[in-house]
Amino acid sequence: MNVAEFGLERWFDKYEHDADIMLAESGIRSLDASRFDLDPGTLGYVIPTNGDPEFRAEVGERYDRSAEEVAFTCGTQEANFLAFTSLMDEDSHAVVVTPTYQALHAVPEAVGSVTRVSLEPPEWELDVDAVADAIRPETEIVVLNNPNNPTGRYHPQEKVEAVYDLAADADAYLLCDEVYRLLAAEPLPPVASLGEHGISTTSLTKAYGLAGLRFGWIAGPEDVIEGALQWKDYTTISPGIVGQHVARQALGADEDEILTENRELAADHRDRVRAFVEDHGLSWHDPVGVNGFVSVPDGFDDSEAFCRTVVEEESVVLAPGSMFGYDDYFRIGFGLPTDELEEGLARVGDCIERHRA
Ligand SMILES: Cc1ncc(COP(=O)(O)O)c(C=O)c1O
Secondary structure (H helix, E strand, O other): OOOOOOHHHHHHHHHOOOOOEEOOOOOOOOOOHHHOOOOOOOOOOOOOOOOOHHHHHHHHHOOOOOHHHEEEEOHHHHHHHHHHHHHOOOOOEEEEEEOOOOHHHHHHHHHOEEEEEEOEOOOOEOOHHHHHHHOOOOEEEEEEEOOOOOOOOOOOHHHHHHHHHHHHHOOOEEEEEOOOHHHOOOOOOOHHHOOOOEEEEEEOOOOOOOHHHOOEEEEOOHHHHHHHHHHHHHHOOOOOHHHHHHHHHHOOOOHHHHHHHHHHHHHHHHHHHHHHHHHOOOOEOOOOOOEEEEEOOOOOOOHHHHHHHHHHHHOEEOEEHHHHOOOOEEEEEOOOOHHHHHHHHHHHHHHHHHHHO
């Protein structure tokens, strides 16, 4: 099994450590650990290894599903990986809506085969007929990321349901990576609650600001969860016990406060970046979440040339659209603290104007 190099991770690895400002982080700024009780008691494995049954039952209620239909994972990354490895083999096929987070097509491409269905710029609309055309008899899984990374497009409920129906008719699953869902002002029902063919993956990384917990889950039909757990014995065995302990607090009494605070920050920062986009004559789809996919300014050959110039001249990291297959866009993440965002935007703006002249 060969997997493609993760382009964006390699880009970050090259530039993030030495740069002053990270304007390409895709989640909301991190919460301080002092906000939580950090003592889970003894530091053993989580037993049972798929997560505390009572806590899984609570999470399952969010999907109208039981404790057995949820498994805790180390982030959405592991949840997606386990879904692909459990559902696919070399003869199976996935339909993946792109552009998207690279892992969502690279892993199924490594396991089996993939047909990519492109969202249509500039509004990145989901073409349900194109998904229907891409589905084959051997299709096991249709993959969506909603709200979408990198475009910030939030596909409406009727389209998600139409894609769900297509997957169900083909006896396949719709897997929706919903890691940005709770940053929406009005989150749609999760896909795992739509019926037997729905699988949701998510974590506390992007919407809660708790990436370092490495705490996420997969929710879906019991046989899918069983298949995922069979692989999990070989990946991380159990979720981290500190992660589970803090996740209980973040999803419990603290949840409303955390999400309200984070949504307010996201909305305020979206306004600031919208003004930046307009001031510099750029364009984007007004995003949900904390990522925007913005047109590359005049004066630069392509997205990588632009992002390289910005990091070398201004010490600000952006994400080239080429990492998502679009050379004329860059991704900006606006979930970071406000003063850093303002400083980053000012530096990028200076660079744009200097090269336009
Ligand atoms: C769509 C999507 N899924 C998953 C991940 C990985 O997140 P986690 O920290 O939950 O593993 C990311 C990170 O950027 C993402 O954008």
